[in-house]
Amino acid sequence: DTAVSQTPKYLVTQMGNDKSIKCEQNLGHDTMYWYKQDSKKFLKIMFSYNNKELIINETVPNRFSPKSPDKAHLNLHINSLELGDSAVYFCASSHLLATMAIQFFGPGTRLTVL
Amino acid sequence: GENVEQHPSTLSVQEGDSAVIKCTYSDSASNYFPWYKQELGKRPQLIIDIRSNVGEKKDQRIAVTLNKTAKHFSLHITETQPEDSAVYFCASSYGGATNKLIFGTGTLLAVQP
Numbered sequence A: 001d002t003a004v005s006q007t008p009k010y011l012v013t014q015m016g017n018d019k020s021i022k023c024e025q026n027l028g029h030d031t032m033y034w035y036k037q038d039s040k041k042f043l044k045i046m047f048s049y050n051n052k053e054l055i056i057n058e059t060v061p062n063r064f065s066p067k068s069p070d071k072a073h074l075n076l077h078i079n080s081l082e083l084g085d086s087a088v089y090f091c092a093s094s095h096l097l098a099t100m101a102i103q104f105f106g107p108g109t110r111l112t113v114l
Numbered sequence B: 001g002e003n004v005e006q007h008p009s010t011l012s013v014q015e016g017d018s019a020v021i022k023c024t025y026s027d028s029a030s031n032y033f034p035w036y037k038q039e040l041g042k043r044p045q046l047i048i049d050i051r052s053n054v055g056e057k058k059d060q061r062i063a064v065t066l067n068k069t070a071k072h073f074s075l076h077i078t079e080t081q082p083e084d085s086a087v088y089f090c091a092s093s094y095g096g097a098t099n100k101l102i103f104g105t106g107t108l109l110a111v112q113p
Helices: none
Strands: A006-007 A010-013 A021-027 A031-037 A043-050 A053-057 A066-070 A072-080 A087-094 A111-112 B004-007 B010-014 B019-025 B032-038 B045-051 B058-059 B060-065 B070-079 B085-090 B105-113
Touching: A010 A021, A021 A031, A021 A087, A021 A111, A031 A072, A043 A066, A043 A072, A066 B105, A072 A087, A072 B045, B004 B085, B019 B085, B019 B105, B032 B060, B045 B058, B045 B060, B070 B085
Parallel strands: A010 A111, B010 B105
Antiparallel strands: A006 A021, A021 A072, A031 A043, A031 A087, A043 A053, A066 A072, A087 A111, B004 B019, B019 B070, B032 B045, B032 B085, B058 B060, B060 B070, B085 B105
């Protein structure tokens, strides 16, 4: 059983295209996150949703739009892809208000923009 | 803004030796400090964490120490094995309404057999 899953695992696309990445968690968590890991391995939070409500929105271009249809799903849509968007995108989930809200990560989606 | 510094960026040890990775955080309100291990091409996975009301925590060969006054925390791995080779990330969070994790820049640990 995969706790946090993402699709697709790999995404290769041309500059200017629009693409989506999907994330699902079956841990019963109420909070989900999107992280970007660049070529230098830096992990940076992008967005977080708690019970379908946006609670973290870092300085991210508005070409990136997260959507949470329910608390088990968090999708990321990217418009007008640019070369600099190439990275590995990780979804994560946790309880928000647990004593130690451990974040569990998905397997990642490697996005390559040509 | 919030910042976590991590050192060293790379660390090479002989199998059986100990490895120590150090982090410094900037936000004095931080109260939760997890460590993640990321093997090549895999997801980050939690290996140990500590809260600010505890100074040290151990789990078999790994331990984490926290100095709140100095805003330092460290990961200690004893009796290293080749399978410990990975990138290790420290992180800090002050919990609150967002549980936002600020990650360090990572340490590539190579354990030579």
